[in-house]
Amino acid sequence: MKIKRLLSQLVSDSIIESQVSKKLPTIDNFDVIIDRPKIAEHGDFSTNIPLVLAKKCKMSPQKIADIIIENISLNKSLSYVAFANPGFINFFIKNDYFYDELKKIQSQGLDYFKNTLGRKQKLQLExxxxxxxxxxxxxxxxxxxxxxxxxxxxxxxxxxxxxxxxxxxxxxxxxxxxxxxxxxxxxxxxxxxxxxxxxxxxxxxxxxxxxxxxxxxxxxxxxxxxxxxxxxxxxxxxxxxxxxxxxxxxxxxxxDSWFNESNLLDDNFFQKIVKKLSDDQLVFIKDEAKWFKGTKLGLEDDIVVIRSDDGGPTYFGTDLAYHYNKFLIRKFDKVINIWGADHHSHVSRIYSILKAFEINNEKLEIILNxxxxxxxxxxxxxxxxxxxxxxxxxxxxxxxxxxxxxxxxxxxxxxxxxxxxxxxxxxQSSENPVYYVQYAYARMCSIIRTAKTKQINFSNANLNILTHNDEINLIKKLTQLPEIILKCAQLRQTHHITNFSMELAKLLQKFYESCRVISDKEEEKHLSASRLRLVENSRLVLGYILEIMGMSKPEKM
RNA sequence: GCCCCUGUAGCUCAGUGGAUAGAGCAAUGGUUUCCUAAACCAUGUGUCGCGUGUUCGAUUCACGCCAGGGGUACCA
Missing domain, CATH: 3.40.50.620 (HUPs)
Structure with missing residues (x-):
């Protein structure tokens, strides 16, 4: 992910430099977004900034790209920068960069895949x-x-x-x-x-x-x-x-926590919350029931909080107390509730609770599946x-x-x-994607087992000799996982990681087919060790993924 | 009526304001003296529901329509 920031910075700097030298007109704000092209021929990364700026600069994307590229010098990681129609700048990254990343994966383990999105906020997932x-x-x-x-x-x-x-x-x-x-x-x-x-x-x-x-x-x-x-x-x-x-x-x-609704009734907590809302003119009595004045907070209807028949709280009633508890007693910075779509009608009601207690509504997220x-x-x-x-x-x-x-x-x-x-x-269980992913894992385990019986030492093997297309593609894929985890976290979605697991498994299988790992030939000793190092790290990464997905990691299948 | 979700390959589903829209399954043919054939390789399929708009560019955003599903309690 750092590489994306780096490239974005390079391009931004170049644009600013060109503005100073009057090659480009001055534009107040622009955001250089670095993407991953779908096609390998388009490089490892790309940006569409020439297209974005074309209109503002009143220049052709090609011209803008040429000016930007002129100021970008190649470095340790960057091997090649090129314009491509209709207005992209494509970046090609050196293999050395990816070897270094693979070493980091090996030394940092799971830490390599972390990000700082949450900034240590206290989050409840209900x-x-x-x-x-x-x-x-x-x-x-x-x-x-x-x-x-x-x-x-x-x-x-x-x-x-x-x-x-x-x-x-x-x-x-x-x-x-x-x-x-x-x-x-x-x-x-x-x-x-x-x-x-x-x-x-x-x-x-x-x-x-x-x-x-x-x-x-x-x-x-x-x-x-x-x-x-x-x-x-x-x-x-x-x-x-x-x-x-x-x-x-x-x-x-x-x-981590099993919270009883009945606890909300202890020590008159629920009654106190209702009293507080009554004081704020948000609860009133009608037909012998107590009602929450939802209409005052933008809802279409008022909602019963305490039933008339037995004086008991409704589901919504205790939810008032429950969300008060979440935000104002336990002080969660963020709460994510995962509900079935049948609870959909409850969404706007819950947000009206936050309104009633003057809690920032961004603190609550509801995922409806x-x-x-x-x-x-x-x-x-x-x-x-x-x-x-x-x-x-x-x-x-x-x-x-x-x-x-x-x-x-x-x-x-x-x-x-x-x-x-x-x-x-x-x-379809035998043809299920789940087994495809696990099978790739088991295969890697199998190779490592064989290597151990042959007592091959590979943990510090030289990675530079891994130049086969399927080796490079595999290494590149491994370094992509941090982005996927960040995407899942940002969007609060899990399916990107299952997709990724399939793609990674596919690359592992391809690598397995085209690159024989263990060899008894003396002249292939070094290559063998290097490939083993790649296999071991791939196994670790796929293992992390299986753990995130909450699935077993079969060493044999 | 109102609110929410969905409509993409034969099926189940991904995907994205950009450069040739993908995967798995299903179908057909091929691959095994070699680290696991639960694998690999090859072959084909799309008016991205319909229309209008915004945009240099829309399957993606906005609006309208059509279709399917869910919700609309003093149940949770």
Missing amino acids: FVSVNPTGPLHVGHARGAVIGSSLYKILKLSDYYVEREYYINDAGNQMRLFNQSLIERIKELINENYHIEDISYPGEYLIDLAKDVSKKLSLSKGSQLNSKNLEKIISLALSITINNIKNTLEKLNVKF QIVNFKNDGNSLKFSKRNNVLVTIDELIDEVGVDACRFIFLSRSPDTQMDFDLKLAKL
């Missing part, structure tokens, strides 16, 4: 946050996978990141869930009991009821009272959350807890595998309403 009313199903997997990889990307980008799961253990859904559970338990302990209509009819609730009953020694004939009801509910919650944790663990998704259309052999699967058509993440992992599952989710932009065909994912 994701998954599914109600503890049952097992996680496939619909929740996308946000989980994206969040867990984004975490690693942001950490490499100089943010202090905390991953949080918000447990909605206090709302209406929880109440309905508990009611359903208790019905199931009544069914267990009373033969004649008939369940009429419950909100959560899923089978997993029967299992949970059995589990809870067993642990609390409830059996046929037991009576329910306020004391064991309380125990049932808290036990069920902890079991459910534990199951969610285990599922996420399997999916390689970890959290679009819904996933799960299919089985072309037929859409509709999910509903009611009809018990529910594919859990556990089942998904068993069917498709963690690595493939993660790769598929990571490789799509969150804005895409993606299709996920379970049958196709399984069927």
